[in-house]
Amino acid sequence: SQQQTEPDHRSDLVVVANRLPVDRKVAPDGTTTWKPSPGGLVSALEPVMQRNSGAWVGWTGAPGDAPEPFEARGIHLIPVELSKKDVEDFYEGMSNGALWPLYHDVIAQPQFHRHWWESYVRVNRRFAEKTAENSAENALVWVQDYQLQLVPQMLRALRPDLRIAFFNHIPFPPYEIFAQLPWRRQVLDGLLGADQLGFQRPADANNFLRACRRNGLATRRGMVHLPAEPRFGSADHHPSREVRAAAFPISIDSESIDALGRRPDIQERAREIRRELGDPKVVLLGVDRLDYTKGILHRLKAVEELFAEEVLSPPDAVLVQVATPSRDRVEEYEKMKRDVEVTVGRINGDYGQLGHPAVHYLHQSQDREELAALYLAADVMLITALRDGMNLVAKEYVATRHDEQGALVLSEFAGAAIELPQAFLVNPHDIDGVKAAIVRAAGLSPREATRRMRAMRRRVFEFDVARWASTFLKVAASAAAEPPQSSPG
Numbered sequence: 506s507q508q509q510t511e512p513d514h515r516s517d518l519v520v521v522a523n524r525l526p527v528d529r530k531v532a533p534d535g536t537t538t539w540k541p542s543p544g545g546l547v548s549a550l551e552p553v554m555q556r557n558s559g560a561w562v563g564w565t566g567a568p569g570d571a572p573e574p575f576e577a578r579g580i581h582l583i584p585v586e587l588s589k590k591d592v593e594d595f596y597e598g599m600s601n602g603a604l605w606p607l608y609h610d611v612i613a614q615p616q617f618h619r620h621w622w623e624s625y626v627r628v629n630r631r632f633a634e635k636t637a638e639n640s641a642e643n644a645l646v647w648v649q650d651y652q653l654q655l656v657p658q659m660l661r662a663l664r665p666d667l668r669i670a671f672f673n674h675i676p677f678p679p680y681e682i683f684a685q686l687p688w689r690r691q692v693l694d695g696l697l698g699a700d701q702l703g704f705q706r707p708a709d710a711n712n713f714l715r716a717c718r719r720n721g722l723a724t725r726r727g728m729v730h731l732p733a734e735p736r737f738g739s740a741d742h743h744p745s746r747e748v749r750a751a752a753f754p755i756s757i758d759s760e761s762i763d764a765l766g767r768r769p770d771i772q773e774r775a776r777e778i779r780r781e782l783g784d785p786k787v788v789l790l791g792v793d794r795l796d797y798t799k800g801i802l803h804r805l806k807a808v809e810e811l812f813a814e815e816v817l818s819p820p821d822a823v824l825v826q827v828a829t830p831s832r833d834r835v836e837e838y839e840k841m842k843r844d845v846e847v848t849v850g851r852i853n854g855d856y857g858q859l860g861h862p863a864v865h866y867l868h869q870s871q872d873r874e875e876l877a878a879l880y881l882a883a884d885v886m887l888i889t890a891l892r893d894g895m896n897l898v899a900k901e902y903v904a905t906r907h908d909e910q911g912a913l914v915l916s917e918f919a920g921a922a923i924e925l926p927q928a929f930l931v932n933p934h935d936i937d938g939v940k941a942a943i944v945r946a947a948g949l950s951p952r953e954a955t956r957r958m959r960a961m962r963r964r965v966f967e968f969d970v971a972r973w974a975s976t977f978l979k980v981a982a983s984a985a986a987e988p989p990q991s992s993p994g
């Protein structure tokens with residue numbers, strides 16, 4: 506049997522996330538193996554996890570499944586079980602039907618249900634308990650994302666010795682929106698269990714600090730002061746402490762993505778993609794999870810109008826839209842999927858020719874090599890998110906383009922816009938503005954393309970995901986190490 510509670514199996518660095526960083530593969534003979542799931546967070550944390558005998562607490566992704574803890578690539582993986590009902594209420598319900606739309610500026614209407622919230626509390630407690638059992642004395646625990654906002658406070662109550670950090674991958678909304686949440690005080694209280702809170706943009710950190718002030722807490726220079734009084738109705742006394750909130754914009758593993766773009770087989774595949782598309786003059790590309798925050802319909806509308814006005818004319822210009830299946834059991838996602846399909850069908854009916862669709866729509870996950878080839882094949886990358894914490898696709902496109910060609914049309918509502926001002930920045934709600942940007946991007950001279958791409962590449966290489974992780978962990982460790990500040994009387 507596993508000995509995850511023995512002291513020498515407890516870890517000094519523990520990541521807590523909704524999902525474990527592995528995907529289960531079941532062979533035809535029924536044997537299970539675990540494949541590391543692709544993604545920057547895992548690759549950035551892998552070296553530091555290996556050095557610190559790190560552990561990762563999370564769900565396997567299958568309801569009712571909780572194998573014993575196991576090792577993968579030097580990381581101790583600790584599964585947390587979610588029942589079918591937990592998946593419905595905690596994950597699809599509270600996380601993706603309430604918090605996700607609320608935190609993305611209510612682009613879709615959030616649903617608030619008390620039984621979802623109760624499940625959210627229960628599941629957060631389960632994560633906190635598993636983490637408490639598996640963390641060494643004074644360990645640094647790094648909780649990830651909006652599904653687990655109560656874990657910091659629950660964990661602090663169980664294990665006051667721990668140093669606790671939290672990173673929010675999605676936006677933190679302005680108070681006027683956050684205030685709609687029936688459980689807003691509980692969420693703030695949950696987050697304030699951390700020593701260090703990280704957000705994508707300075708605006709997200711400021712929205713959080715403002716929410717704290719509106720709930721009666723004092724803040725000063727990115728710090729929330731928690732007085733030594735009982736707070737939010739809690740009966741137990743705690744010494745005063747400070748919680749720090751700041752921006753740590755996440756990034757990608759730039760070098761490994763650049764390396765993909767330099768592989769001869771991937772470059773050959775990019776040329777082949779253009780041939781398969783009928784050698785168009787202009788290839789437009791969108792790559793998103795099929796999510797209403799990504800502005801796919803706004804993008805389709807802009808492209809449809811450009812086709813209608815013959816500013817761009819298929820088959821000389823085509824759009825490739827990869828829309829990776831996502832959360833298809835959540836009602837809003839089903840609806841938006843239908844809207845996208847109807848729109849793509851209409852555009853192809855109106856502007857396609859036999860054997861030459863105007864929009865190539867792929868509702869399928871692609872492997873990372875194919876994705877890199879698509880990035881290389883695209884003249885214009887279209888990112889029109891209505892709200893997005895960061896948007897890693899923008900950075901991946903840039904990192905792939907070692908040829909310093911291609912143009913990026915980027916929503917100013919994606920966190921990435923702060924770091925990539927050389928993109929064609931657009932307000933996705935302004936369809937004329939999006940159209941104008943697409944036309945400019947498609948007609949860019951190679952020289953101007955190089956100038957812009959080079960500057961964006963410099964940024965993405967200097968601030969990669971390894972730097973993001975090490976900066977965050979350094980700040981988090983120092984935040985927790987500081988003695989509590991004496992309050993100024």
Ligand code: GDG
Nearest residue numbers: 674755793794829869870871872873893894895896897898
């Ligand atoms: C959340 C926040 C924040 C997509 N399709 C395929 C595929 N992908 C990969 C992309 C990229 C990732 O998925 C998507 O990341 P994004 O950042 O664009 O968006 P979210 O999924 O919404 O992520 C976001 C992020 O967290 C990190 O903090 O930036 O704002 O919403 O890496 O390449 N990968 C493969 N096949 C696909 O079909 N292999």
